[in-house]
Amino acid sequence: MAQKTYAGVTLEVTEDGYLVDSTKWNEEIAKEIAKEEGIELTDKHFAVLKYIRENQAGLTIRKVGKSGIVDIKGFYDLFPGGPLKLSSKIAGINKPTSCV
């Protein structure tokens, strides 16, 4: 298991860079993971991240699109190049396993 330091905290991460323990996550850590992915987090991003953290089980792009926080197009715009994976990584939760 690899380790990475975000916002002054050393954390266990998976091979793909997802946090192992999502309870260690905080907004500062999110900002640094996002920076690695080339994303500058805004309030809108944080609203989506909050939804994702609260609805981890069976998370799909479709559910995020129906969350009322962002539509699917907006979700792709916020996290370009793989919204579900990127947002999960930044939200400090497990890598998504959904095909939809």
Next chain:
Amino acid sequence: MTEKKDIKVKKVAIICAKGTIEDVYAALVMANGAVMEGMEAKVFFTFFGLDAITKKYMNKLHTATVGNPAMRMPGGLPFPTLLGLIPGVEAGVSAMMRSQMDKLDIPPVEEFLDMITAGGGEIYACKLAVDMFKLEKKDLTDHVIDIITIGEFYNMAGGEGSQIIFT
């Protein structure tokens, strides 16, 4: 492990030529999966696959209950082909499949196309098949960018890391 230099898939060009639930969804899941991974996806619907982008039929696709050896009853018993001949059985089985998919958060065709195009995926219709079925652009869903020839589709499908997939 030996070090291999794989070129990552960057673009998929998917051709969907059949109109059953399973054939259409195979194409849609692959296209959506590609855009979810940040890849380019282009889907070309031809022959009976056109049903998936024809307004009148797109949300009423069926699966074959006759001549489908993989068809089983709920519980796993083989589905007798003769049963599939009874009027209404195919509709019932198809409706059941659609409801099972909905439980897995797999959307109806129209919404699935919304998702794919929202992610930047592109939908095309085959000119030859559109002419053959006497359809017009207005009969097709608005997701369709254009009605094009297979040659034009191939010309959009090139580049390093591109794959053409036929379902």
